[in-house]
Amino acid sequence: MFQNKETTPISELGEFGLINHLTQHIKTERDTTITGVGDDASVMKIGNKYCVQSSEIFAENIDFDLTFHPLKHLGYKMVVATISDVLAMNVIPSHLLVNIALSSRFTLEAIEELYAGILIACKEYNLDLVGGDTGSSQSGLVVSMTATGFTKNKESLTYRGGAKSNDLLVSTGDLGGAYMGLQILEREKKIFLEHKEMQPDLEKYDYIVGRQLRPLARLDVVQTLLDLDIVPTSMMDISDGVASEINHMGTAGKVGFNIYEQKLPIDPQTLDVALEFNLNPSIVALNGGDDYELLMTLDQKHFDKIKGNPDLTVIGHVTESAGAYNMVTQADQVFPIEAQGFSDKS
C-alpha cells in the first residue's frame, strides 16, 4: 500500500516525537471535553463532576522482562503505573479496566499470578476492577489498563502547565532507585545466562530491586495534599525521570527550573550501587525512570505546611527562564539538565 511513497522509520521521531506528530491535528468537539491529549490524563465534565481517565499499554520485552519480573509483581506494577497518571492530576482513582493479550506459551497458572498481582493492587488502592478484554497474541504478553477517577472540585485538578515563577519544585519519596534496581537485575540476568548454576543473591539490593519490580503509587500523598488543603500549581508522575518531566512541565508552563543537587532525595542503597556502576548518583536521580513518585510545583505560601514532611522534598524552584533547566551544585556551579532517558545514551 505504501510502496510508492516516502517512508520514515518510527525511530527517527522517538516516542514523544511520534505522539506529538500523530496528535498535532486532533481537535476535540464536545463541550464536555475539558482536557484531551497532552496531559497525564484526560478530563471530562459530567454533570457536576469531572471524570479523569488515563490508559497505558505494556509490551513484553519492551516494558518488562519476564526473566526477572515475577508475574504477580508485574500485575501490581502495571496498576501502579496506570493509576499514577490519574494521581498526577490530583485525583483519587476509583475504577480500572484491564485488557490482556497473551500467547499460548502462558499457562492458566501464570495468568492467575498476573491477575493476583492486579487484584492485590486494586485492594491496596481501593480500586474496583470493572471490566476489560482478554484475547490472544501471536507472541508474548501485552497488557493495557485504563484507570478512571472522579472529582467534584474543578479547582483541585492539577495540570502539567500551571507552574509559576518562584514556585517550589517538590518531589515525593526518593529518586533513581528503580533505575539502579533494573541495572542490578539486568546484570544478574546476564551472569545467570552465562553461568546457569549460579543463583543471584539480590538480598543486599532488596530496596532498589523492590523499587523496580514493585513500585508504589503515591495515593497517600494525594490524600495528604487534600488534608493539608494544598493544590499544586502543576504535577506529573515520574515515569520517565525528573529531567524528562520538568521538560514537559517547562514546555507546557513556559517556565524553567533550577534543581539543587544536594537536595535530591537519594536512598543510600541507590547511592552505593550508582557508585558501584560508576554512575553519578545525581544523574541517576534526575534521569532514572519507573519510580512513580510525584513531581509537583507549589506556591511558596505552602512551605510551612510541608516543611519536615518526609514524603515531600523541595528539590528546586521554578524560574521565569522558559526552557532553561539547570542543576545547581553545592559549589554553586550550574549545569544544564538534559532531558534524556538512559536508554538514549547507551
Added chain:
Amino acid sequence: MFQNKETTPISELGEFGLINHLTQHIKTERDTTITGVGDDASVMKIGNKYCVQSSEIFAENIDFDLTFHPLKHLGYKMVVATISDVLAMNVIPSHLLVNIALSSRFTLEAIEELYAGILIACKEYNLDLVGGDTGSSQSGLVVSMTATGFTKNKESLTYRGGAKSNDLLVSTGDLGGAYMGLQILEREKKIFLEHKEMQPDLEKYDYIVGRQLRPLARLDVVQTLLDLDIVPTSMMDISDGVASEINHMGTAGKVGFNIYEQKLPIDPQTLDVALEFNLNPSIVALNGGDDYELLMTLDQKHFDKIKGNPDLTVIGHVTESAGAYNMVTQADQVFPIEAQGFSDKS
C-alpha cells in the same frame, strides 16, 4: 517460578472460559460501581449521571491480518468494535482513548494511515479522542481502545440479562456478511501467495468484503430507539455471532430463544457466497462474527413502532425455557443452535 506446579494450557478453557475463571472472584466495593465485569461495558454512577466504559484489545495476526486489511480501514474498524459495546448498553459513546504498541517494521506513514482511519471514525461517530499511550512492541501491532459514554437516564441502560419471556428478538442490519467477506479475503490471500502475479478481483464481493474490512457501528439505531421511546429489555453487539450472543443473553437472563430461519436478514451477496463455499447461509448468519450489528430483545408492545423499519428485523422471540436456543425452519422443524464460532469447528 511455576516449574513445580501443575500447569493448564489456556487453550483448555477458551476465551470465555478464561475470562470467567479469572473474574469469578472479583468483587466490587465502591457504591459508585453499578455494573462491573460481565456485561458489554461497565457502568459507574457519577453524581446524577452514569458513566459507561468499554475497552478492547486487538493483536496482529489474531484479530486482524495486515496482508489484506488496509491500515486506514483497520483503525476505523477498531473504533467501531470498541464503541459498539457502549452502544449495546443503549448509550451514545462520546470519548475515546487509544493505546498503540508497534514494532520497528512500521513506518511513520503506516501509523499515520492507522490514525487517519481512527480519526475518520471519531468524526463520523462524534467522538473526542482524548488520550492514550504509544509505545513499542517486539513483534507486530497491538492496539487497545477504551470508549466512554454518559447518560443521565438509568432506566435507559440495557444489560445482557433483562430479556423476558415472549419478548421479541430483534437484529439490526444483516448477518453473516463480515464472515463471508473474511472467507473471500483469506481465499484470495492464499491464491496471491501461490501466484504472486495474480491480482485479486474483489469487486464482485464488494459488499461482504466491506462488511469485514470496514463495518459500521449502529449509533444510528441507538438514536432511533431513543426517538421511538423504546428501551430494549436486553441488548448486545454482534461481535462473535448471534449464536454466541443469545447464549450470553440466555444465561444472564435465564431464558431461551427461538429464532425463525426464514426471518434471518441475509444480504443476497452473503447468500450467494455462502452457497459458493458450500456453507448453509443460516448457519453463517447465526455464527459469523464481526458484523457489529445490535441484537436486542423488545417488549411486544413496541412491535407497531418497529414494524417495517428496514434497520430492525424481528428474528425470533424469548422463551421461558432457560438455556434452550432453537432455530425453527420454514417447515417447522426445530434445531438446537450451538454457540460456537467457526474457528472452533475448522
